Amino acid sequence: MSNPVTFVNVIDVEPSQQPELIDLLKEGTERVISQRPGLISVTLFASADKRRVLNVARWESAADVEATQADPAAAGYTRRVAAIATARPGLYTVVGEYAPQ
């Protein structure tokens, strides 16, 4: 039985560096994360106030996330993000989904 999880990284950044952060996240997703086993999807969100970026990645299991975090190529991108921004990564589960009524 699979237990899908969502990895969300809430990343605070100086507004002037939001474009650089977005480029870095796109590069890491394309070169590393999108190749990793267990990945379902990644969505990157940029805040209109330019102070935050959200990285929302759906995975087949928490074990897939842990294995990716231990991968040296992924860890390299984590360090590069930490050099220009403040990241708060975490594992989440969906507790509600709604459509218009």
Next chain:
Amino acid sequence: MSNPVTFVNVIDVEPSQQPELIDLLKEGTERVISQRPGLISVTLFASADKRRVLNVARWESAADVEATQADPAAAGYTRRVAAIATARPGLYTVVGEYAPQ
């Protein structure tokens, strides 16, 4: 032309109050948000460490979000969330979407 936006509320909470916060967000979504014009979808995420909840709502436009924030019923739920948690709401746009390669 529509310019869809994503409203994300990053909400920090004491772990003991995460269940209460989730129940409150579910109630507000069901009773108020899901009835609002322009809503596309809402997803609620609970962090595994119990310290955070994310409310991710897709809307047809920023104007729909502003009209909802001005709605007294929605504002009532915003106040109830603020009484038990620390909310950081913001408007976001999708800057990247990826599937496995």
